[in-house]
Amino acid sequence: xxxxxxxxxxxxxxxxxxxxxxxxxxxxxxxxxxxxxxxxxxxxxxxxxxxxxxxxxxxxxxxxxxxxxxxxxxxxxxxxxxxxxxxxxxxxxxxxxxxxxxxxxxxxxxxxxxxxxxxxxxxxxxxxxxxxxxxxxxxxxxxxxxxxxxxxxxxxxxxxxxxxxxxxxxxxxxxxxxxxxxxxxxxxxxxxxxxxxxxxxxxxxxxxxxxxxxxxxxxxxxxxxxxxxxxxxxxx
Amino acid sequence: xxxxxxxxxxxxxxxxxxxxxxxxxxxxxxxxxxxxxxxxxxxxxxxxxxxxxxxxxxxxxxxxxxxxxxxxxxxxxxxxxxxxxxxxxxxxxxxxxxxxxxxxxxxxxxxxxxxxxxxxxxxxxxxxxxxxxxxxxxxxxxxxxxxxxxxxxxxxxxxxxxxxxxxxxxxxxxxxxxxxxxxxxxxxxxxxxxxxxxxxxxxxxxxxxxxxxxxxxxxxxxxxxxxxxxxxxxxx
Numbered sequence: 001x002x003x004x005x006x007x008x009x010x011x012x013x014x015x016x017x018x019x020x021x022x023x024x025x026x027x028x029x030x031x032x033x034x035x036x037x038x039x040x041x042x043x044x045x046x047x048x049x050x051x052x053x054x055x056x057x058x059x060x061x062x063x064x065x066x067x068x069x070x071x072x073x074x075x076x077x078x079x080x081x082x083x084x085x086x087x088x089x090x091x092x093x094x095x096x097x098x099x100x101x102x103x104x105x106x107x108x109x110x111x112x113x114x115x116x117x118x119x120x121x122x123x124x125x126x127x128x129x130x131x132x133x134x135x136x137x138x139x140x141x142x143x144x145x146x147x148x149x150x151x152x153x154x155x156x157x158x159x160x161x162x163x164x165x166x167x168x169x170x171x172x173x174x175x176x177x178x179x180x181x182x183x184x185x186x187x188x189x190x191x192x193x194x195x196x197x198x199x200x201x202x203x204x205x206x207x208x209x210x211x212x213x214x215x216x217x218x219x220x221x222x223x224x225x226x227x228x229x230x231x232x233x234x235x236x
Numbered sequence: 237x238x239x240x241x242x243x244x245x246x247x248x249x250x251x252x253x254x255x256x257x258x259x260x261x262x263x264x265x266x267x268x269x270x271x272x273x274x275x276x277x278x279x280x281x282x283x284x285x286x287x288x289x290x291x292x293x294x295x296x297x298x299x300x301x302x303x304x305x306x307x308x309x310x311x312x313x314x315x316x317x318x319x320x321x322x323x324x325x326x327x328x329x330x331x332x333x334x335x336x337x338x339x340x341x342x343x344x345x346x347x348x349x350x351x352x353x354x355x356x357x358x359x360x361x362x363x364x365x366x367x368x369x370x371x372x373x374x375x376x377x378x379x380x381x382x383x384x385x386x387x388x389x390x391x392x393x394x395x396x397x398x399x400x401x402x403x404x405x406x407x408x409x410x411x412x413x414x415x416x417x418x419x420x421x422x423x424x425x426x427x428x429x430x431x432x433x434x435x436x437x438x439x440x441x442x443x444x445x446x447x448x449x450x451x452x453x454x455x456x457x458x459x460x461x462x463x464x465x466x467x468x469x470x471x472x
Contacts, residue, residue, distance in 0.1 A: 005302065008366050008367065019259065019260060019261060020259055020260055020261040021261070022259055022355075022356075023255065023256055023257055023258055023259055023260075024255060024259075024260065025255060025256040025257070025304060033446065034443070068453075071260075086417075095366055096364065096366060097365070097366045097367075097369070097372045098362065098366060099373050100372060102372075103369055103370065103372045106366070106367065106368070106369035107369030107370075107371075107447070110368070110369045110433075110445075110446075110447040110448075111447075113358075115445075116365045116367040116369070116445055117367070117443070117445075118362075118363040118364075118366035118445075120256075120257045120258075120356065120357060120358045120363070120437075121356060122356045123362055124358070125362075126331065126334065126354075126361075126362050127354040127356070128360055129333070129334060130244050130332060130333045130334060130338075130354035130355075131244065131333075131337055131352040131353070131354045132333055132342070132346070133333070133340075133342035133343030133345070133346045133347075134342075135339065136321055136333045136334040136335055136336060136338075137335050137341045137377075138376075138377065138378055138379050139376065139377055140373065140374075140376035140377075140404065141373075141375055141376075141377065142374055142393070143374050149318040154421075161425075165240075167318045168376065175279070180367040197346075197351065207353070209352055210346075210353075211343070211346040211347075212346075220306075227415040
């Protein structure tokens with residue numbers, strides 16, 4: 001077994017925040033790696049340059065891993081690891097393998113007994129939960145709610161049930177241009193004394209984390225259109 | 237409304253890893269704050285000194301927030317915020333308000349309309365999930381499993397159900413001296429092809445993140461006794 005490791009590099013959520021959200025240690029590791037699995041090569045190059053201008057991009061090999069990648073293509077991406085070279089996974093924003101295709105390549109590495117090393121960085125899900133004031137001893141991230149009307153209503157009722165009976169904070173996301181609509185929908189569908197936290201532009205200049213009852217949100221003025229936003233529900 | 241903010245400061249999980257797991261930005265903010273809500277004053281002092289030796293601890297006011305703190309004592313802790321002074325929350329290890337009493341004081345700040353600012357740092361829960369290779373689009377952290385035998389068995393079955401029917405990764409923790417027993421218990425109680433990830437000593441010198449089937453764990457040699465460990469379950 002070689003000593004090669006698969007490092008998971010978090011990426012900033014907002015422009016020009018590399019120093020604000022990443023430990024210097026990540027860059028020390030980054031400098032030593034010549035093989036990266038990335039969601040998007042252009043933004044990965046930009047990220048590497050932001051971490052350290054002196055990195056010579058031309059000596060680096062990139063493998064693209066995104067929603068179009070077929071499972072059959074993944075094992076060949078980790079061949080450098082099997083040959084003894086450490087590799088890095090870089091996603092588009094936030095933490096690789098969290099709400100991100102990186103998890104598949106990590107699963108393959110685990111199967112092959114390769115050491116996986118996650119590094120510290122910004123997670124909008126986790127930071128939203130910290131800032132919400134909701135239960136951090138029990139919580140669930142649900143990704144996107146279903147689009148089909150009946151399935152969506154059923155999911156909302158199930159989230160409400162888990163909040164009330166299990167005291168489990170429920171976290172989810174929405175396609176950003178539908179953020180405002182989702183808030184109105186939650187206010188119309190769930191109990192008015194349910195608490196909704198809307199956490200938007202996490203780590204960005206317009207970061208805002210606001211926890212209020214749905215009865216407040218139903219009358220509030222807000223505009224989260226096209227802003228990356230996390231939604232969290234809980235009750236008192 | 238004053239401009240005072242409640243900052244949430246993550247703390248290293250392992251000794252001597254401050255530079256490895258915290259962005260330099262956190263220390264810049266830390267230096268400006270004179271009022272802290274902390275789980276343990278001694279370790280908070282040590283943490284401040286690790287971030288910046290030049291911080292004058294004697295000019296800082298600490299409020300203790302732990303499991304013994306009564307809800308009635310919390311509002312007075314944030315009086316400095318209401319008087320216009322930014323404050324910080326520091327937990328014992330990891331991210332405040334995640335599996336930690338800090339969430340209550342955040343909830344009070346939210347109710348009073350005070351801006352809450354979570355900072356980036358190590359979360360053993362999130363880093364374990366990244367390294368597990370499990371579904372990061374849907375996951376739940378369940379805290380500790382129930383101790384009562386019947387309730388514990390029922391909870392395990394419910395976790396198994398959510399993994400299979402909802403494809404939701406299930407994450408939980410155990411009192412560290414019972415870690416080994418829990419692994420044996422999971423292997424004996426759940427389907428042998430279920431995947432268990434055992435993530436121990438995250439960010440520490442003996443960090444290990446191993447994902448294998450329960451049939452493998454049932455025969456494996458391991459010793460996680462008294463080592464902080466996160467357990468994750470999923471199925472292929």
